[in-house]
Amino acid sequence: MAEIIDGRELAKQVNAQTSQRIKRLAQRGVQPGIADILVGNDPASRIYSRTKRRNAEKMGIKFMIAQFPENATEEELLKTIEQFNRDDTINAILVQAPLPDHLDQTHLINAIDPRKDVDGFHPVNVGKLYNKQAGNYPVACTPRGIMKMLEHYNVDLPGKNVVIVGRSILVGRPLQALMINANATVTIAGRHTQHLSDLTRSADILVVAAGHPQMIGAEDVKPGAVVIDVGINRNAKGKLVGDVDFDAVRPLARLITPVPGGVGPMTVASMLSQSVDLAEWKINGEE
Numbered sequence: 001m002a003e004i005i006d007g008r009e010l011a012k013q014v015n016a017q018t019s020q021r022i023k024r025l026a027q028r029g030v031q032p033g034i035a036d037i038l039v040g041n042d043p044a045s046r047i048y049s050r051t052k053r054r055n056a057e058k059m060g061i062k063f064m065i066a067q068f069p070e071n072a073t074e075e076e077l078l079k080t081i082e083q084f085n086r087d088d089t090i091n092a093i094l095v096q097a098p099l100p101d102h103l104d105q106t107h108l109i110n111a112i113d114p115r116k117d118v119d120g121f122h123p124v125n126v127g128k129l130y131n132k133q134a135g136n137y138p139v140a141c142t143p144r145g146i147m148k149m150l151e152h153y154n155v156d157l158p159g160k161n162v163v164i165v166g167r168s169i170l171v172g173r174p175l176q177a178l179m180i181n182a183n184a185t186v187t188i189a190g191r192h193t194q195h196l197s198d199l200t201r202s203a204d205i206l207v208v209a210a211g212h213p214q215m216i217g218a219e220d221v222k223p224g225a226v227v228i229d230v231g232i233n234r235n236a237k238g239k240l241v242g243d244v245d246f247d248a249v250r251p252l253a254r255l256i257t258p259v260p261g262g263v264g265p266m267t268v269a270s271m272l273s274q275s276v277d278l279a280e281w282k283i284n285g286e287e
């Protein structure tokens with residue numbers, strides 16, 4: 001029976017460390033500041049923004065939400081990003097997805113100063129990650145949180161067979177790079193992948209981020225595997241479930257994340273901690 005990876009508890013520990021670092025920054029007269037750009041009325045995005053703000057403000061991070069109507073133009077958003085790029089009280093800029101169809105997320109992300117790119121999506125930061133460049137740069141927060149969980153639960157990565165289902169810029173791709181950098185052997189699957197079950201059954205560490213409720217069952221998992229479930233879905237009964245059938249897989253896995261209470265809390269904790277990294281790197285001249 002798998003041990004459950006407690007994302008809520010670990011996020012609390014990360015947040016406690018982040019709070020200490022914020023206090024030390026305050027002694028040097030610095031307060032980290034996050035600007036969150038939100039377009040339209042997507043209910044999940046609004047809730048997510050409010051959660052981030054509540055957590056950030058509790059720790060002493062300045063958090064401002066720049067709310068735009070659904071019909072906001074790219075020009076207006078680019079102007080706002082430019083203002084935040086120049087604003088010394090803001091050291092972290094987020095563009096909340098999903099955006100309305102008429103807006104190109106890439107244009108907006110590319111306009112963010114890479115030193116304020118707390119989501120780690122800017123091509124400069126993505127390139128540094130893929131090249132395993134030395135020095136400091138932000139990394140996508142969900143993969144960062146997953147790596148922290150694996151480290152905390154002493155999951156050994158060098159030489160291990162890692163299979164990632166889902167290859168978005170948010171999760172699969174940056175996680176693939178982090179895993180390669182940690183000397184794992186990585187396979188990444190997408191919608192076109194054939195014989196997915198054969199692949200997932202070969203994984204020592206299986207990460208699922210496809211957005212399909214409970215698509216991974218016991219027959220898709222190798223006994224003793226570590227299973228990280230990134231998916232957040234509502235099932236037919238309206239209950240929050242992951243991409244993994246938790247009850248079916250738990251008996252044969254070694255470690256497993258629940259949904260909710262697994263990857264989700266670590267994503268927010270990683271974003272907050274990374275916003276403090278950005279502030280520290282700036283005042284230490286380590287960007």
Ligand code: NAD
Nearest residue numbers: 142166167168171190191209210211230231232263264267
């Ligand atoms: P996305 O839609 O951008 O990407 C999904 C990926 O899964 C794509 O690469 C697609 O090719 C692949 N895919 C889809 N169906 C597949 C299938 N049947 N077999 C193999 N691959 C398949 O989604 P995303 O933004 O990466 O999010 C994925 C899921 O993770 C969603 O449920 C989302 O809500 C969740 N999510 C959770 C967190 C968190 O903090 N817990 C963070 C980000 C995303």
